[in-house]
Amino acid sequence: MGSRGFNRAMEVSARVDYALRSLTELAYNASVGDTRLTTCEKLATDLSIPAKFLESILRTLRQAGIVTSQRGVEGGFRLAKAPADVTVADVIRALEGPLAAVRGAPPEDAIYGGRAEHLRDVWVATRAALRDILEHVTLADILTGDMPPQVLAQLDTPGAWKRR
Secondary structure (H helix, E strand, O other), X not given: OOOOOHHHOOOOOHHHHHHHHHHHHHHHHHHOOXXXXXXXXXXXXXXOOOHHHXXXXXXXXXXXXXXXXXXXXXXXXXEOOOHHHOEHHHHHHHXXXXXXXXXXXXXXXXXXXXXXXXXXXXXXXXXXXXXXXXXXXXXXXXXXXXXXHHHHHHHXXXXXXXXX
């Protein structure tokens, strides 16, 4: 497989990374009772994220009901839900679509013949494993570092921190 093309399968996009970093800032504000709106420019500057790119991300998150916004001099963004009610999976789905796909289709729709006939089971199980983590980690968990048991178990798995 080498170094060309096949190493990007489970890549977290810049959109998702920037969104989660920004949402964590908004979650912090909510957690300390700060109801003020935060401007895109402030988030972009504080987090070293390109402002135009972040604006597009926040617009998509607003359409998904994850953030709310207001225009004008006092405008900006804040979470539309409590930090404990927004999962990493919610953010990924809002920005990128389904958590797992096989050639752009749901894994359960993959049909294989011959010796690969059970490959679909691997893809469905992979999606279930992603869900087990991403649907249970919330913005509140990221903010506090209090991760769900399934995350802690994965972090303690031998080899979890080794690149392969």
